Amino acid sequence: MEFSHVPVLLYETIDLLKIKDGGIYVDATLGGGGHSEEILKRANCRVIGLDQDDDALAYALKRLTSFGDRFIALKGNFRQIRKVVYQLGIDAVDGVLMDLGVSSFQLDNPEKGFSYNQDGPLDMRMDSKNPKTAADVVNTYSEKELISIFYEYGEERYAPQIARAIVKRREKKPFTTTLELAEEIIRAVPAKARREKHPAKRVFQALRIEVNDELGSLEEGLVGAVELLKPGGRIVVITFHSLEDRLVKKFFRREENPCVCPKDFPVCVCGKKPRLKIITKKPIIPGPQEVEKNRRSHSAKLRAAEKLSFA
Numbered sequence: 496m497e498f499s500h501v502p503v504l505l506y507e508t509i510d511l512l513k514i515k516d517g518g519i520y521v522d523a524t525l526g527g528g529g530h531s532e533e534i535l536k537r538a539n540c541r542v543i544g545l546d547q548d549d550d551a552l553a554y555a556l557k558r559l560t561s562f563g564d565r566f567i568a569l570k571g572n573f574r575q576i577r578k579v580v581y582q583l584g585i586d587a588v589d590g591v592l593m594d595l596g597v598s599s600f601q602l603d604n605p606e607k608g609f610s611y612n613q614d615g616p617l618d619m620r621m622d623s624k625n626p627k628t629a630a631d632v633v634n635t636y637s638e639k640e641l642i643s644i645f646y647e648y649g650e651e652r653y654a655p656q657i658a659r660a661i662v663k664r665r666e667k668k669p670f671t672t673t674l675e676l677a678e679e680i681i682r683a684v685p686a687k688a689r690r691e692k693h694p695a696k697r698v699f700q701a702l703r704i705e706v707n708d709e710l711g712s713l714e715e716g717l718v719g720a721v722e723l724l725k726p727g728g729r730i731v732v733i734t735f736h737s738l739e740d741r742l743v744k745k746f747f748r749r750e751e752n753p754c755v756c757p758k759d760f761p762v763c764v765c766g767k768k769p770r771l772k773i774i775t776k777k778p779i780i781p782g783p784q785e786v787e788k789n790r791r792s793h794s795a796k797l798r799a800a801e802k803l804s805f806a
């Protein structure tokens with residue numbers, strides 16, 4: 496299958512990273528290498544590209560081979576960003592980029608099991624070594640657990656109806672494919688919900704987040720990234736749904752203003768020092784032209800912060 500992915504908010508991202516000669520940058524979500532390529536073109540710098548998907552790594556390696564040893568591709572989860580970079584003998588970097596979620600290549604490849612429009616195995620693992628698939632979640636989690644992940648990770652209002660239908664159906668035959676599940680969800684929701692977005696959209700998002708522990712990885716990845724940054728180094732994060740964006744916003748705010756002393760204390764006694772300065776007071780979003788050219792960019796939000804010199 497042809498690898499196709501249009502990088503989102505490309506020039507905004509590269510400008511915010513302040514790419515410079517001699518700099519070292521981590522593209523923690525390498526994907527098709529679109530952002531990495533632009534970083535490498537911008538200055539005589541180095542890029543460490545990280546991805547947990549073998550197919551993405553293979554494609555990006557081929558695409559960026561002309562940059563020689565300025566580009567290194569590594570397999571790994573960005574929750575271990577520090578460990579992976581330290582293993583290269585590098586103890587600090589000038590910038591980190593996280594362009595979250597899955598690429599168009601992953602979404603459009605039915606074999607990966609992310610699509611509710613095309614049939615494929617109910618998989619959804621970005622890392623094929625991950626032992627848990629979406630089928631495992633759907634066929635083994637209790638009804639209560641399914642309701643909870645559909646509510647929490649999918650913000651799905653019909654979570655109880657959908658979980659009930661899944662549990663009833665799997666008693667007869669476990670789910671194995673994406674369309675089996677999508678069709679069951681369509682049957683489970685009221686008719687009016689079938690007229691708006693695809694009724695399976697939110698449940699598929701929830702399952703993907705659960706299978707890949709996306710929010711847990713993000714929390715750990717952000718902590719690791721900040722520790723890895725040099726003073727003055729920047730972190731840029733592009734999110735695609737409100738759960739991710741909220742997490743990044745809160746993390747940046749906590750790092751900018753970490754004091755936990757009661758408000759009426761005249762001076763800070765908790766000793767927590769700020770480590771970041773937020774660069775984007777409001778998130779940057781794609782303009783209408785970008786959204787028109789690339790529909791998948793419509794929900795993107797970019798936030799950036801800089802590591803403080805004394806942090």
Ligand SMILES: C[S@@+](CC[C@H](N)C(=O)[O-])C[C@H]1O[C@@H](n2cnc3c(N)ncnc32)[C@H](O)[C@@H]1O
Nearest residue numbers: 502524526527528529530546547548572573594
């Ligand atoms: C939106 S795509 C990135 C696209 C890329 N910026 C480009 O221009 O082609 C996200 C990529 O990050 C990878 N990914 C998502 N979460 C990850 C994680 N926790 N650790 C490593 N890679 C991750 C996915 O496998 C996917 O290839």
